[in-house]
Amino acid sequence: MPRLPKRLGHAAEAPVTEHLEELRARLFVVVAALTAGTTVGYVVHVRVLHMLIRTLPPGHRHLITLGVAEPFTTSLKISFVVGLFLALPIVLWQMWAFFAPAFGPRVDRSITVLFLCAGALMVAGAAFGERVALPAALRFLMSFDGSVYDVQLRAGEFISFALLVLAACGVVFELPIAVLGLVRIGALTSAKLRRNRRVGYMIVCVIGVALPGVDPFTTIIETIPLAVLFEASIWLSVAFERRWRPVVALKTRTAA
Numbered sequence: 001m002p003r004l005p006k007r008l009g010h011a012a013e014a015p016v017t018e019h020l021e022e023l024r025a026r027l028f029v030v031v032a033a034l035t036a037g038t039t040v041g042y043v044v045h046v047r048v049l050h051m052l053i054r055t056l057p058p059g060h061r062h063l064i065t066l067g068v069a070e071p072f073t074t075s076l077k078i079s080f081v082v083g084l085f086l087a088l089p090i091v092l093w094q095m096w097a098f099f100a101p102a103f104g105p106r107v108d109r110s111i112t113v114l115f116l117c118a119g120a121l122m123v124a125g126a127a128f129g130e131r132v133a134l135p136a137a138l139r140f141l142m143s144f145d146g147s148v149y150d151v152q153l154r155a156g157e158f159i160s161f162a163l164l165v166l167a168a169c170g171v172v173f174e175l176p177i178a179v180l181g182l183v184r185i186g187a188l189t190s191a192k193l194r195r196n197r198r199v200g201y202m203i204v205c206v207i208g209v210a211l212p213g214v215d216p217f218t219t220i221i222e223t224i225p226l227a228v229l230f231e232a233s234i235w236l237s238v239a240f241e242r243r244w245r246p247v248v249a250l251k252t253r254t255a256a
Helices: 016-053 070-102 105-143 155-172 175-184 190-195 197-210 216-255
Strands: none
Touching: 016 070, 016 105, 016 155, 070 105, 070 155, 105 155, 105 175, 105 216, 155 216, 175 190, 175 216, 190 197, 190 216, 197 216
8 A cells, every 4th residue: 555655854865766656655645635526526516516507697597418428427527626626735735745855944834825825815716706707707698699599508518618717717816926926036026016017917918818718708807806916916025025035135145
């Protein structure tokens, strides 16, 4: 039976075989986490399906299937996505734990805080998508030229669209983490961000257009929080840069 992975100490040296053994053990943990998460996802997949159906406008909450296997594959898709969402913290932590010995303890603590904040922001993004973005997009899309079309929803296509929008909103809410990471490594500064606000907002719009969305309305809904988060990222970088500046100065003097 595979043993649970043992984390090496910072700057610790080990033979290649030991690294390979650790990698194998961590892959085992990742597969086990995905399997357990998918199992939990299957247990709750009916509740998740009803939650997604509630985002549809009243009168359009009856999904149809056109294939023999479509009910099974749709439920399996929901179970796997829920499982991936539940297992993602473990997967990311196993990845980091494998590379962590190459970095110092200070970076280790920063990454731990980063994971916690990133997880909270992803949950907030998915909640925003489920409460705001997805219902608004569905109302717009399904009422478009309503006098012409008789809208009937296939279960598989609706679930794929809904999960894609929720995932896009979760990614959008990770913007502050990305900006703070660039500021932390010195690729950006708060002063540069404030000077180039217009360029930043243009990039935000480009990212909003590139995110999953089949219509301009969904793109706008996804871009608005992106712009708000970008502005919040600027002020967060101002606050955190003041805390990081003494550490950077100390490292510079030590190197000299």
